[in-house]
Amino acid sequence: MSLSLPSRWEEFIVSMADELNEIITIPKREINNGIIIFRALNDVLRAFYETPLSDVRVVMLDYLVPPSLTNIFKQISDEIRSFNIPPHSDLTKWCKQGVLLLNSELTTESGSSRSHDVLWQRFTKTCIRLCSIKERVIFVLWEKTASTFDKEIDTSRNTILKAAHPSPFSANKGFFGCNYFTIINDLLDTPIDWNL
Numbered sequence: 162m163s164l165s166l167p168s169r170w171e172e173f174i175v176s177m178a179d180e181l182n183e184i185i186t187i188p189k190r191e192i193n194n195g196i197i198i199f200r201a202l203n204d205v206l207r208a209f210y211e212t213p214l215s216d217v218r219v220v221m222l223d224y225l226v227p228p229s230l231t232n233i234f235k236q237i238s239d240e241i242r243s244f245n246i247p248p249h250s251d252l253t254k255w256c257k258q259g260v261l262l263l264n265s266e267l268t269t270e271s272g273s274s275r276s277h278d279v280l281w282q283r284f285t286k287t288c289i290r291l292c293s294i295k296e297r298v299i300f301v302l303w304e305k306t307a308s309t310f311d312k313e314i315d316t317s318r319n320t321i322l323k324a325a326h327p328s329p330f331s332a333n334k335g336f337f338g339c340n341y342f343t344i345i346n347d348l349l350d351t352p353i354d355w356n357l
Contacts, residue, residue: 166206166209166210167209167210167213167214167215169213169214169215169291170209170210170213170214173209173214173287173288173291174206174209177284177287180283180284181284184268184280184281184284185202185205185268187277187280188202188268188277189202191270196270196271197270197271197272198268198269198270198271199268199269199270199271200267200268202268205267205268206267208256208261208262208263211253211256211257211262212256212257212259212260212261212262214291214292214295216259217259217261217292217295217298218258218259218260218297218298218299218349218353219259219260219261219298219299219300219301219345219349219353220260220261220263220289220292220298220299220300220301221260221261221262221263221301221303222263222264222265222285222289222300222301222302222303222307222310223263223264223265223302223303223304223306223307223326228328228329229326229327229328229329229332230250230252230327232327232328232329232332232336232337233327234246234247235337236327236336236337236338236339236341236342237342237355239337239338240340240342240343241342241343241355243356244355244356245356247356247357249357251357252357254354254356254357255353255355255357258353258354259353260353261292263285263288263289265278265281265282265285265306265307265310266278266280266281266285267281267284267285268280268281275306278306285310286310286313289310289313289314290313293313293314293315293318293319294315295318295319296318296319297318297319297320297348297349298318298319298320299319299320299321299322299345299348299349300314300319300320300321300322301322301324301341301345302321302322302323302324303323303324303325303326303327303336304325304326304328304331307323307326308323311323320348322339322341322344322345324336324339324341325339342355
């Protein structure tokens with residue numbers, strides 16, 4: 162990971178600094194009370210280090226964690242014959258190609274999905290709006306919560322793809338068979354190499 166944020170993200174983070182400090186106090190307090198929090202606090206802004214705003218071509222909102230990633234890999238392998246399911250979950254190669262991997266809540270309590278949703282809502286909306294200022298960005302909104310952010314996206318300049326979440330609980334309800342990885346590549350001038 163870079164030592165400093167790319168400039169446009171740095172401006173965004175600085176503009177949200179007071180709110181971020183307020184948000185982070187809650188998970189810090191929960192950690193001090195013995196509650197397990199995902200993601201590690203020093204890793205919360207990782208997506209912004211990995212994918213400069215100027216490079217963003219795809220925003221995947223609410224991709225979440227390894228069980229979902231297994232289904233994402235399965236779907237890609239069903240769509241793209243040359244895709245090899247990797248033995249790891251490091252998606253840095255996607256990030257370096259302009260895929261911003263963003264969750265609507267950047268922290269959550271273990272075993273309590275969506276526990277920090279309200280904390281992160283304004284931050285996430287602002288981030289999506291900032292990405293939407295660009296043109297020809299593809300926003301992939303997985304599941305109902307992610308779909309509520311569609312109002313922040315300028316659809317006259319960008320594309321929204323919505324599907325069921327890739328989690329084991331909902332992948333059979335519209336994620337499998339969505340063919341979004343092929344669709345994304347068809348929409349982009351330079352396709353994403355999904356192999357990791």
